[in-house]
Amino acid sequence: MEVAGGMRKASSHASMAGAAAGDPDDFDLTRLLNHRPRINVDRQRSFDDRSLAEHSISGTASRGGGAYMESYESMYSPGGGLRSLCGTPASSRLSFEPHPLVFEAWDALRRSLVCFRGQPLGTIAAVDHSSDEVLNYDQVFVRDFVPSALAFLMNGEPEIVKNFLLKTLLLQGWEKRIDRFKLGEGAMPASFKVLKDPKRGVEKLVADFGESAIGRVAPVDSGFWWIILLRAYTKSTGDLSLAESPECQKGIRLIMNQCLAEGFDTFPTLLCADGCCMIDRRMGVYGYPMEIQVLFFMALRCAVVMLKPDAAEGKETMERIATRLHALSYHMRSYFWLDFQQLNDVYRYKTEEYSHTAVNKFNVIPESIPDWVFDFMPSRGGYFVGNVSPARMDFRWFALGNFVAILASLATPEQSAAIMDLVEERWEDLIGEMPLKISFPAIEAHEWQIVTGCDPKNTRWSYHNGGSWPVLLWLLTAACIKTGRLKIARRAIELAEARLARDGWPEYYDGKLGRYVGKQARKLQTWSVAGYLVAKMMLEDPSHLGMISLEDDKAIKPVLQRSASWPA
Numbered sequence: 001m002e003v004a005g006g007m008r009k010a011s012s013h014a015s016m017a018g019a020a021a022g023d024p025d026d027f028d029l030t031r032l033l034n035h036r037p038r039i040n041v042d043r044q045r046s047f048d049d050r051s052l053a054e055h056s057i058s059g060t061a062s063r064g065g066g067a068y069m070e071s072y073e074s075m076y077s078p079g080g081g082l083r084s085l086c087g088t089p090a091s092s093r094l095s096f097e098p099h100p101l102v103f104e105a106w107d108a109l110r111r112s113l114v115c116f117r118g119q120p121l122g123t124i125a126a127v128d129h130s131s132d133e134v135l136n137y138d139q140v141f142v143r144d145f146v147p148s149a150l151a152f153l154m155n156g157e158p159e160i161v162k163n164f165l166l167k168t169l170l171l172q173g174w175e176k177r178i179d180r181f182k183l184g185e186g187a188m189p190a191s192f193k194v195l196k197d198p199k200r201g202v203e204k205l206v207a208d209f210g211e212s213a214i215g216r217v218a219p220v221d222s223g224f225w226w227i228i229l230l231r232a233y234t235k236s237t238g239d240l241s242l243a244e245s246p247e248c249q250k251g252i253r254l255i256m257n258q259c260l261a262e263g264f265d266t267f268p269t270l271l272c273a274d275g276c277c278m279i280d281r282r283m284g285v286y287g288y289p290m291e292i293q294v295l296f297f298m299a300l301r302c303a304v305v306m307l308k309p310d311a312a313e314g315k316e317t318m319e320r321i322a323t324r325l326h327a328l329s330y331h332m333r334s335y336f337w338l339d340f341q342q343l344n345d346v347y348r349y350k351t352e353e354y355s356h357t358a359v360n361k362f363n364v365i366p367e368s369i370p371d372w373v374f375d376f377m378p379s380r381g382g383y384f385v386g387n388v389s390p391a392r393m394d395f396r397w398f399a400l401g402n403f404v405a406i407l408a409s410l411a412t413p414e415q416s417a418a419i420m421d422l423v424e425e426r427w428e429d430l431i432g433e434m435p436l437k438i439s440f441p442a443i444e445a446h447e448w449q450i451v452t453g454c455d456p457k458n459t460r461w462s463y464h465n466g467g468s469w470p471v472l473l474w475l476l477t478a479a480c481i482k483t484g485r486l487k488i489a490r491r492a493i494e495l496a497e498a499r500l501a502r503d504g505w506p507e508y509y510d511g512k513l514g515r516y517v518g519k520q521a522r523k524l525q526t527w528s529v530a531g532y533l534v535a536k537m538m539l540e541d542p543s544h545l546g547m548i549s550l551e552d553d554k555a556i557k558p559v560l561q562r563s564a565s566w567p568a
């Protein structure tokens with residue numbers, strides 16, 4: 001097969017040591033692109049609707065007759081529903097006037113496009129418009145590209161997403177070293193960029209797997225986002241050939257091998273270094289950060305529906321995933337969930353309980369509950385806390401993880417509704433004047449010194465430390481659509497529309513209410529632009545939600561009743 005041949009050629013180059021030798025330059029993307037996607041709507045439905053039960057230890061995956069249809073899909077025509085009209089402003093198809101910002105946003109998004117050998121390959125993190133030549137932040141970040149990719153998919157432009165998925169897959173094949181230490185095979189880069197050699201007239205890719213990143217942290221989230229995006233591409237185009245190619249199957253398996261590896265763990269959550277996700281600086285998010293656990297859960301669920309049982313190690317990997325999903329969902333729903341009742345229980349915890357009958361399993365000392373939580377917690381509402389590990393609960397709110405938990409159906413329907421209730425009840429704190437807070441509250445003074453290592457970029461109410469990130473608007477909107485709380489999304493989008501373009505699409509805002517453009521915020525930040533576009537397109541056509549949302553899987557058991565799991 002032409003596709004496989006092309007990729008094999010590239011990966012044999014890539015397996016040679018060193019970045020230069022690993023350069024997959026001679027891989028010709030155009031050959032793949034000429035290969036027309038295989039559209040198979042029926043098949044795609046069953047592909048996605050396969051229930052986890054079908055992958056469980058004894059089950060062989062049956063592909064027929066999906067158990068349920070995703071609710072929004074049933075409202076629209078098959079194959080991804082209506083195409084968004086946002087991207088074609090001049091089009092006569094429009095039956096209404098789109099917001100003028102939409103035109104501006106598409107223009108900005110297209111300006112951030114990066115080409116490699118004549119093919120669009122991704123979007124750079126930010127375009128500095130203060131100079132024509134200098135491109136500020138000219139790397140394509142894997143996580144940053146996700147909202148751009150969704151915007152292109154929603155607008156019926158899947159080729160760029162396919163290019164991106166294939167190129168990053170080839171980068172995964174590079175040998176990755178930090179000093180003398182070799183990174184796991186499955187690791188995906190945080191970012192890559194296109195380097196031009198004007199003398200030789202060639203372009204090559206340079207990737208960063210953490211060996212250049214500040215703090216030398218590998219991005220644990222990149223591989224998860226890659227899998228989530230592959231499923232979004234498949235779902236939106238109906239093109240199964242990419243996900244089912246031996247190369248993608250192998251890529252998924254390598255990521256799975258890395259995160260399912262057995263070690264000394266006593267929990268099903270992933271142990272991580274600080275700064276290995278969107279918050280990529282020291283912020284006390286080491287240990288078992290909720291954002292990573294939720295992305296891990298979503299990636300596991302996407303992987304299990306895309307893996308082919310008959311591919312090499314396919315069935316075995318699917319079984320390992322199914323086992324992990326059961327344990328992970330139980331752990332997260334039980335121990336990371338906090339609402340008024342649970343807070344009251346923790347407040348009254350006994351400590352130093354030994355034996356398997358312990359109620360306070362992680363020996364959380366009630367005196368460690370910060371004062372702010374008691375005021376912050378409404379009677380109606382709840383959320384997944386930032387971290388749970390021995391004697392440590394990080395009670396902070398983190399937006400990304402909570403909204404992805406809704407999209408992945410890690411949150412039960414009751415928990416999803418409670419998260420949205422919290423957003424409504426704590427609007428000033430979590431949305432303020434510019435949506436929306438990446439984390440809440442900020443850490444200050446001595447705690448800031450200890451936790452961040454005196455990081456001047458992460459001072460209180462700035463950047464990752466209680467700053468407001470417009471990119472998160474797409475996740476809020478998706479969660480709103482899934483839970484039927486459209487009013488929240490509309491209100492938040494209106495706030496963003498009032499300022500975002502006027503302020504030049506900054507990366508983040510500072511201050512308790514997010515009133516000030518961030519101190520070091522770059523302008524024309526691509527994911528601020530794309531986050532807005534995706535939010536608008538999803539509201540316009542809610543069937544788009546299907547590419548980024550997973551329905552509740554009945555085979556993942558809901559958490560046991562407290563009375564059963566936590567004996568009094």
Ligand code: GLC
Binds near residue numbers: 141144278
């Ligand atoms: C910052 C953000 C990170 C993002 C990168 C590129 O480092 O913390 O999440 O990927 O900028 O925009």
